Amino acid sequence: MIGAVASGPMADFFGRKGALRISTAFCTVGWLAIYFAQGPLPLDIGRLATGFGMGVFSYVVPVFIAEIAPKSLRGALTAANQLMICTGVSVAFIIGTVLTWRNLALTGLIPCAVLLVGLFFVPESPRWLAKIGKHKEFEAALRKLRGKDADVSEEAYEIQDYIETLQKLPKAKLFDLFQRRYLRSVTIGVGLMVCQQFGGINGICFYTSSIFESAGFPADIGTIIYAILQVIITALNALFVDKAGRKPLLLVSGAGLVIGCLLTAISFYLKTYEIGLEAAPALAVTGILLYIASFSAGMGAVPWIIMSEIFPINIKGAAGSLATLTNWFGAWLISFTFNFLLSWSSYGTFLVYAAINLAGILFIIVMVPETKGRTLEQIQAAINA
Secondary structure, three states: OHHHHHHHHHHHHHHHHHHHHHHHHHHHHHHHHHHHOOOHHHHHHHHHHHHHHHHHHHHHHHHHHHHHOOOOOHHHHHHHHHHHHHHHHHHHHHHOOOOOHHHHHHHOHHHHHHHHHHHHHOOOOHHHHHHOOOHHHHHHHHHHHHOOOOOOHHHHHHHHHHHHHHHOOOOOOHHHHHOHHHHHHHHHHHHHHHHHHHOOHHHHHHOHHHHHHHHOOOHHHHHHHHHHHHHHHHHHHHHHHHHHOHHHHHHHHHHHHHHHHHHHHHHHHHHHOOOOHHHHHHHHHHHHHHHHHHHHHHHOOHHHHHHHHHOOOOOHHHHHHHHHHHHHHHHHHHHHHHHHHHHHOHHHHHHHHHHHHHHHHHHHHHHOOOOOOOOHHHHHHHHOO
16 A cells, blocks of 8 residues: 555656666565565565555556557556466466475566566656656657557657646646546546455455355365466456457446355355255355456456546546555455454355445446547546546
8 A cells, every 4th residue: 555655656756667666676675575584574574565566566557558558459458467467376376385485485586577677678658758858758769669660740749739738737736636627537546446446356365265165165176266267367358358348348347246246145145044055055156256257357457457548647646546545455455354244244245245346337337438449648638628
């Protein structure tokens, strides 16, 4: 959450690449502190440093991708970020079964090194360069991204014209986000993060094994199926998000989340009152796997895609920090309360999540626009008109 608060100002002040380098440094220090730890304090420092780095990454990466990608590929490339996260988690689970935790911490240095080297070959965000008045660098970066033979004059004009309009406005602070001109984009960005996290994903994610065991299904088999399913569906999402559109994927995803929660709730209800016990495990497994597949199909990646698209560049730092903070606060709150809710009522917990996901569907129908196939400037002008 601290990293989320710092991410927007860092990305605005140091640039997208500068913010990525700083967060990589925090992650590197964190993994080394964990590896060399001889007591709890270095472990806590390491976790704090890597947590800060990840809080910054979670905002800067989708924003950076959205700002450098052509509009026809923006959704797929931003969704690919979520695919890499899912794949990384799955890989960590697999290699964690054969490595000690100290050596596992060392493996975290590998992507840090790849990123630090790779950033020397990646141009800075043209939109950020235009915003700070580096016009030569802006055109060079855009030409490098689009190819030396591409005609970038129309795109360059549109970006510069939009930024010049925004430059006439005062730089936005946190409380300025609630002005009428920005309120819709902020409501959409923050609201989608609420929908993503408060629907129960982190509680269900972290306690998948326990849920399968409680339902009477082998936890190891369920967890392996869960990990494979998540990666496959997230990969399909990255392929189709620019064709199917953001809003349809969110609505299909939300419907699946509601049905998955209801199936799991029915399973626990049957188990609690000892009715049809032979059907309970199958219902629980079907419900959880449908929930995970549905989340991966839309609600996992699409809120980050839309968040990276809808904020005008003069409020992107403050608004992005607020949306990312909301996301990590939701992740913490759901993780913290999940066991308490499960102790209160196992089936009631999933009914609560079903109701929240249903409210999320209504929010998406009423508030969220379709953004596929439009430039960032077109999207932001339409929302903040």
